Amino acid sequence: xKVKNFISILFLTISTILVTNANAQDGWENLFNGENLDGWxxxxxxxxYEVVDGEIVGTTVAGTPNSFLCTEKNYSDFVFEVELLVExxxxxxxxxxxxxxxxxxxxxxHGYQCEVDPSERAWSAGIYDEARRxxxxxxxxxxxxxxxxxxGHWNKYRIECIGNSIRTxxxxxxxxxxxxxxxxxxxxxxxxxxxxxxxxKEGEQIKWRNIRIKTENLVPDFxxxxxxxxxxxxxxxxxxxxxxxxxxxxxxxxxCWKNANTGEFPEQGWQVKNGVLTILSSxxxxxxxxxxxxxxxxxxxFEFKFDFMYTDGANSGVKYGLGNNGPSIGLEYQILDDExxxxxxKGVVGNRTMSSLYDLIPSSKERRFTKGPNEWNxxxxxxxxxxxxxxxxxxxxxxxxxxxDNIYKALVARSKYAGFEGFGMAEKGPILLQxxxxxxxxxxxxxxxx
Amino acid sequence: xKVKNFISILFLTISTILVTNANAQDGWENLFNGENLDGWxxxxxxxxYEVVDGEIVGTTVAGTPNSFLCTEKNYSDFVFEVELLVExxxxxxxxxxxxxxxxxxxxxxHGYQCEVDPSERAWSAGIYDEARRxxxxxxxxxxxxxxxxxxGHWNKYRIECIGNSIRTxxxxxxxxxxxxxxxxxxxxxxxxxxxxxxxxKEGEQIKWRNIRIKTENLVPDFxxxxxxxxxxxxxxxxxxxxxxxxxxxxxxxxxCWKNANTGEFPEQGWQVKNGVLTILSSxxxxxxxxxxxxxxxxxxxFEFKFDFMYTDGANSGVKYGLGNNGPSIGLEYQILDDExxxxxxKGVVGNRTMSSLYDLIPSSKERRFTKGPNEWNxxxxxxxxxxxxxxxxxxxxxxxxxxxDNIYKALVARSKYAGFEGFGMAEKGPILLQxxxxxxxxxxxxxxxx
Numbered sequence: 001x002k003v004k005n006f007i008s009i010l011f012l013t014i015s016t017i018l019v020t021n022a023n024a025q026d027g028w029e030n031l032f033n034g035e036n037l038d039g040w041x042x043x044x045x046x047x048x049y050e051v052v053d054g055e056i057v058g059t060t061v062a063g064t065p066n067s068f069l070c071t072e073k074n075y076s077d078f079v080f081e082v083e084l085l086v087e088x089x090x091x092x093x094x095x096x097x098x099x100x101x102x103x104x105x106x107x108x109x110h111g112y113q114c115e116v117d118p119s120e121r122a123w124s125a126g127i128y129d130e131a132r133r134x135x136x137x138x139x140x141x142x143x144x145x146x147x148x149x150x151x152g153h154w155n156k157y158r159i160e161c162i163g164n165s166i167r168t169x170x171x172x173x174x175x176x177x178x179x180x181x182x183x184x185x186x187x188x189x190x191x192x193x194x195x196x197x198x199x200x201k202e203g204e205q206i207k208w209r210n211i212r213i214k215t216e217n218l219v220p221d222f223x224x225x226x227x228x229x230x231x232x233x234x235x236x237x238x239x240x241x242x243x244x245x246x247x248x249x250x251x252x253x254x255x256c257w258k259n260a261n262t263g264e265f266p267e268q269g270w271q272v273k274n275g276v277l278t279i280l281s282s283x284x285x286x287x288x289x290x291x292x293x294x295x296x297x298x299x300x301x302f303e304f305k306f307d308f309m310y311t312d313g314a315n316s317g318v319k320y321g322l323g324n325n326g327p328s329i330g331l332e333y334q335i336l337d338d339e340x341x342x343x344x345x346k347g348v349v350g351n352r353t354m355s356s357l358y359d360l361i362p363s364s365k366e367r368r369f370t371k372g373p374n375e376w377n378x379x380x381x382x383x384x385x386x387x388x389x390x391x392x393x394x395x396x397x398x399x400x401x402x403x404x405d406n407i408y409k410a411l412v413a414r415s416k417y418a419g420f421e422g423f424g425m426a427e428k429g430p431i432l433l434q435x436x437x438x439x440x441x442x443x444x445x446x447x448x449x450x
Numbered sequence: 451x452k453v454k455n456f457i458s459i460l461f462l463t464i465s466t467i468l469v470t471n472a473n474a475q476d477g478w479e480n481l482f483n484g485e486n487l488d489g490w491x492x493x494x495x496x497x498x499y500e501v502v503d504g505e506i507v508g509t510t511v512a513g514t515p516n517s518f519l520c521t522e523k524n525y526s527d528f529v530f531e532v533e534l535l536v537e538x539x540x541x542x543x544x545x546x547x548x549x550x551x552x553x554x555x556x557x558x559x560h561g562y563q564c565e566v567d568p569s570e571r572a573w574s575a576g577i578y579d580e581a582r583r584x585x586x587x588x589x590x591x592x593x594x595x596x597x598x599x600x601x602g603h604w605n606k607y608r609i610e611c612i613g614n615s616i617r618t619x620x621x622x623x624x625x626x627x628x629x630x631x632x633x634x635x636x637x638x639x640x641x642x643x644x645x646x647x648x649x650x651k652e653g654e655q656i657k658w659r660n661i662r663i664k665t666e667n668l669v670p671d672f673x674x675x676x677x678x679x680x681x682x683x684x685x686x687x688x689x690x691x692x693x694x695x696x697x698x699x700x701x702x703x704x705x706c707w708k709n710a711n712t713g714e715f716p717e718q719g720w721q722v723k724n725g726v727l728t729i730l731s732s733x734x735x736x737x738x739x740x741x742x743x744x745x746x747x748x749x750x751x752f753e754f755k756f757d758f759m760y761t762d763g764a765n766s767g768v769k770y771g772l773g774n775n776g777p778s779i780g781l782e783y784q785i786l787d788d789e790x791x792x793x794x795x796k797g798v799v800g801n802r803t804m805s806s807l808y809d810l811i812p813s814s815k816e817r818r819f820t821k822g823p824n825e826w827n828x829x830x831x832x833x834x835x836x837x838x839x840x841x842x843x844x845x846x847x848x849x850x851x852x853x854x855d856n857i858y859k860a861l862v863a864r865s866k867y868a869g870f871e872g873f874g875m876a877e878k879g880p881i882l883l884q885x886x887x888x889x890x891x892x893x894x895x896x897x898x899x900x
Contacts, residue, residue, distance in 0.1 A: 348863035349856070349859040349860055349863045360860065361856055361857050362856045362859070363856075364856050399856070401857060406799070406811055406813070406814050407811050407851060407857060409799040409812070410798060410799055410801050410810065411861060414798055415864075418798075
């Protein structure tokens, strides 16, 4: 069914391309005239940009921050292409829909960046939100694409922005797909990353050529089955739909949910407001508690995406693998204010901290990929048919284990769940959102069967 | 260095092949005349064998044991080739150097079998010791080769037996390499596996054609870098040498070892006899204890192969990852008589049983791949540079973990090793053989750096 649907889209797209082809061929505009930097303006750092043999050459300079060679014009919807040749020890990127505003950090260039990353991490063509939200699409989300950059060769980047859909390709390999509506228009810029005061890193070069853009008669390129990172609240993108996702919360209705014990949605303790599903604190008055809620639907292997925002000192969690030990005993993606809630210090080696498999496996999250209280975090749990399970946080894989294998059994046998026969092993069960008396917000709850 | 050596062998082999080629071309003898089964004799079960269109066709029959169509002649050193087409729901195999003796199980065909395995397990061209020792070379040892069998196609098998070296290929992919000297000569036989009394499995077919053998002017085929399962005591095969293995015990000298505490080899408690290194029991008189011994050499990432034979109720172990918590605290490949030693019931979920990572991860061994007391087991520990660690038992992978990852830390933190800082994480250290007061035998101790 999935393949069939993709093929339908594909034919639709091909047909549209054929119809619009005559215009499309003519629609490209060169952004670089091959001779000088007319139409471009350098901002922020003072790395060197020059034109040599029909190419723009950027060179690292010590003691200056990130530098950006920016188009004078702004662009909204477009397809942008560039070829680039980068030396191994530098970092670069292509800004798009980017801004430099006097009242934002003294004109600091900020916004979407398509990464150029020759390092071992190899996240080239991943999407970073420069000087704003940080990584939106790290290549944990598309590990196969980490091989796309070819060192010592010209690499062809393509960025497609149409409406809220942002996609990248590197050497024709689909790399990233973000759905976002934070900034709809801005300049394009070629970055030379700062190198601090490290004189040894000075003189590294990146070259750009064949820089062109198309802004009219745009048609989305073929869709591929890569992960979609959708930052628009309670939204399902066309690709997510084709991948089989459906919303468990559309911003208004709680129809998919019920109290884990009563079978009815709680009359108090949970609130829907402005597209957000919220657990209201019952710390002061536990009679106000709404209790854990579970999906009415049950799931075998699944992929569950969820945004969550905890408040100061809060505790909550997303549970799965439920049903064979009562309604609330199962595997838990922990949600916690690690700084302020005492449970973060309990358990062992941090296995009760945020995004851990509660009391079993600590999350390997890094601070820079972790949002604090009152900010949205992007959570994700994937339970594969083969038994492999993953916890994700903001595009990074932070926990991976195999449910039911010998390591799993050994972990459970020395955890607080030791007494529960077949703990977490239910073949099918609901997803649970835990009411732990604290205010925690959820949105963009979406799931598919795997 | 390794590659260079392989190339040397390769050229040597090519040269020899060129010299002997004139004879080799003529050296093939057809074992099947294409018309009838002259030269063959059926033994044991009564599956159907017939000749159709120049092919031998074997058909499963219910209510009869394994059937074998055997050559009348015996063969010792040879290269054997056959093409076969097998239906998906049956099991078959090619016996070689096999025997049928009145005083061995009433003439039961036994000996080496090159497996034909269309099942999901996909161990085709692995080596099984029919009606004798069981699996010698399961394809855990060469997982890439599990794809070699092509269903719906004719598959070309090749078996090379020269001296104690036994090798198989399937569709020109090197699959198994066993060094063994149990039987040097016997017949070749085409198996149709029994199907019990299951009438539904009746009528499954396998076809054989182009069956030929060469017995003179034999030259070993190119060597490839696959795992070698060497069953000859304290022996290093040419390929193992090229892979970098060296013996830690040659059957006589204990020069590579010393007491973990004194630094000298123990004057009592350990014995070398008939090529076997033995811990002598000190249960009755603990003053006779020799104590743990460790290698004088230290190892970073390594592959360690060892044969061990425990006696009734015995306890011992192979330790590694040692040095940062005193001489004897580290990771342990447990050696134990699970049936009779009480420690097997301690710990959790069997994580103190034989071949487990002691007190941390239980071995996933199956009974049919486990030898009892007073029989040789083939152990193996592999510590990869990336941190992955594996325990093997008789050719099966029974434990796999990543040293130092979050799961490892969580396991250690709730084990008897919780109090040891950096437990098991020493970057370099010796291998230790544990003297736990019980008689346990070792041989074929060999190691290489990875």
